[in-house]
Amino acid sequence: MQPTPTPWGWHRSGTGQGYRLSLSRLLRRAFRRQLRWLRYLVRPPRVRFVYAPAYQQAIVGAPLDPLRADRVLAFLTNEGLIRREDIATPIPAALKNVLLAHTPEYLKALERPETLTEILGTAVSDAELEQILDLQRLMAGGTIHATRLALATGCTGVNLGGGFHHAGPARGMGFCVFNDIVIAIRRLQRKGFSGTVLVVDLDLHDGNGTRAAFAADPSVHTFSIHNQHWGDTQAVESTSIALGSNVTDETYLGTLLKTLPPVIERLRPRLVFYLAAVDVAADDRLGNWSITAEGILARDRFVVEQVRHAGAALVVLLGGGYGDNAWRYSARFFSWLLAGRVVEPPDNESLTLLRFRQIKNALNPLHLTHAGESSWELTEEDLVGILPGIPRQTRFLGYFSKVGVELILEQFGIFQQLRARGFRNPELQLELDHPLGQTLRIWGDASHTELLVEVRLSRSARALPNREVLVVEWLLLQNPRETSWGHRSPLPGQTHPGLGMLRELFGWLVVVAETLGLDGLFFRPAHYHIAVQSHRFACFVDPAHEALFRKLQALLGQCGLAQASHLVETGQVLQLPSGEPLVWEAFPMVLPVSEELKAWASGEAYEGAVAEAEKGIALTLRSTPVG
Structure with missing residues (x-):
């Protein structure tokens, strides 16, 4: 049997041999991995990123974009600045290292959901407790690994997460459970590191937890410029500057240029942690400053150049940043860090489609069409066309199994974004036999009482001459838990405020159309907006x-x-x-x-x-x- 091409250009054969990698290909891959490692030893890259797909897990109560790091990586890989296979994968911080930064009593208290409820400002279930602790321990492990890379290779180590600077030795606050910076530094000190460490914290909010942890340690200087103090500013080595609200580029950059160089000159640090937070941006959802994109980039470049001039190892953490545009500020910075020039990131719509295409191309096509666990039992799908009385459709748009639809929605981060909006167990429902098209619904949970997404689709070769298109007969996106419109006005036809996910849903539909080899999406806008x-x-x-x-x-x-x-x-x-x-x-x-x-x-x-x-x-x- 001849190999059959699939939409991805991947081939399979009837013998099953197409599903297996040959021994020679495995050996070639192993050889290339060893070659890359040797190249790193001889000429290590100037920047190494640390990231794990689990970083996409939403933190309950925190208005962070759970896809922020993944958006940054999609942009950087598309520009050819990094390769996904070169990204280091962290492991969770060991409990013995966490105990170097936090008291046993505090860790014991974290076993109670009410402790995390206080830290996050929203109710936390038993199941969510474990997820949150695992996520922040993993990101703390990412900061440890970025530190290891920076010291061992001389590169800039970037953890695409972390920066939990509000967590102190005996308590957490402000979405911060474990202070990854303190954990990484205390681990180094336990291993014999004796150099001076500088923490440059340029988050909008005060790095109070880090300062408290090192208040009596003269070997660690905490430098923080923020809007207001979050507690005691006394420490043997600290610079703590509160600028108030409505800060502009001139004040912010002027303060930084005046205060940071003398600290670096005096300390001569061996290691610097830089919280390159972007919640200082004018469009940040939680911020009260007016820093421009140019101002943030100038800040980042100044800090890096100061650290490089001092000859210190550098670890960069994402820190705070709230809203859909937060990733773009970090992406500009990292493009400059990697290429020595600024590459302007695309808009969110283009980036969403880019991410989805990258994810789809990495998926095995069998996972999108396979119905789930294999079984010797006959199913209704097996009997369609053989026995009378079983005419119903079994594939979404004639191609996707239900498992395949769930997989792609999960991989694209659509379910994750719904979880971030408070719908912690979204459930997919497919209606495949409607005469006007097949319907996909996403409910808030298994009770099917809160409808979040409803889209009715069909394939048509008659909507456009000589073209086959995916027809969107109906599309609904709503947040049934929202009763207040806030500063917004309801749009015609709206019963509830939207989910703010039209971009993601259209991106998914475009990838579906591409997968099916269709020419486009066809729809009739019921309203002007x-x-x-x-x-x-x-x-x-x-x-x-x-x-x-x-x-x-x-x-x-x-x-x-x-x-x-x-x-x-x-x-x-x-x-x-x-x-x-x-x-x-x-x-x-x-x-x-x-x-x-x-x-x-x-x-x-x-x-x-x-x-x-x-x-x-x-x-x-x-x-x-x-x-």
């Missing part, structure tokens, strides 16, 4: 409808999305010269996936037709709003 949110990557099928939408955008460009959608919905947009209200119609849109459809959507013929149609469209806003 849906078209706006989709238009960056999609266009209207009819150039005349695209022209109308562009005219609407030009007219409503100064309005917020909710206000603009409300104006369209309530007939405040008038057509000239008739003066008739514009009625929004769900004209079809397409998000191109295949190269042929992308070429059509961006081609001269399409753009020419749009420009011609725009000449005949004139819109204005009603002078006296009604409704």
Whole structure:
């Protein structure tokens, strides 16, 4: 039997030989690993990253992006700055090392969920307790490993996690259970390290736990610039500067440039830990400073250059950063650290699709189509087409098993993001026999009382001429636990606030379409705001409808999305010269996936037709709003 190509270019044969790596390939891989290790010994890389997939575990109560580190890695690998196989994998910090930083009484108290509830500010179950402790111990192990790499090879060791600087010897706080910095330093000291250590903590919040741990230790200097003090600032070796709120680049960088160099000059540290936190950013969800992207990068470069000039080993930790854009500040810094130049990261939509493609390409196709545990028993799937009365569909979109759908949603981090929003046990449901298409639902838990995601899909070769597309018949994203809209206004058609995951769901749908070899996504936006949110990557099928939408955008460009959608919905947009209200119609849109459809959507013929149609469209806003 001839090998059969799959959507990934991976081959299998009827003999089963295609599923096994040959001995020669295994030997070649082992040889390449040894060659890379020898290369590191002779010419070690300037930067080594430490990361584990378990870092994606959301911390209950913390508004951290659980995918922050993975987003950074997706960007760096795509730019060819690092290779995934070169990333070091940590192991959890040994309990004996944790005890060097924290009291036995405190560790005993961590066996009670109420202790973590106090630290995280939200209720913690018994099951979540173990997950949180395991995660922070693993990240502490990551800081230990990054320190080992920095001292042994002279590279900059980067742990894509850690920075739990609020945890003190006898208590945790502010999402910090174990202080990974203290654990790593105390472990070194126990092993005989006698050099001076400098901790440069540029998190927005005070590094109070680290300072308390070393308050009486003259060999460790804690340097922290923050918004306000979180406790006693007295220590034998400490610089603690509170700048208050609404800090700008000028004040922040001026303070850093004035205060850090004298500390480094006096101490001559052998080892520096740098908390390169980005919660100082102007758009941070929890921050109250106004530091720009340029200011954060200038800060990072200054710290690294000071440390390099002093000849000290350097360990970098992520520290704080809250919101979807936090990863981009770290990515800029690491691109400069690796390449000596700044590579601008893509927007979140492009990065999401990039991550998903990387993950999909790393998955074994069998895992997406296999139904689960193998069995000798006949299933309904085995009997379809053989016995009468069993006509029902058994594959999502004719390809994915339910296990395959769950796997890809888990791997893409969609379930993880739902957990981070408080839905700790999301459950997938597939309805495969609906006459209008197959439906995927994600519920908050097994009780099926809280619907989070509902999407109805079908494959169609008739929606577009000579093209097969994935038709999105219906899409719902909502957070049923949210009752307050806060500073936002509800969008037309919304019963509950959204999940803030439209980008991830569309990215998943694009990868599904690519996997199935389809030309694109086809959908009809029921409201103006849906078209706006989709238009960056999609266009209207009819150039005349695209022209109308562009005219609407030009007219409503100064309005917020909710206000603009409300104006369209309530007939405040008038057509000239008739003066008739514009009625929004769900004209079809397409998000191109295949190269042929992308070429059509961006081609001269399409753009020419749009420009011609725009000449005949004139819109204005009603002078006296009604409704």
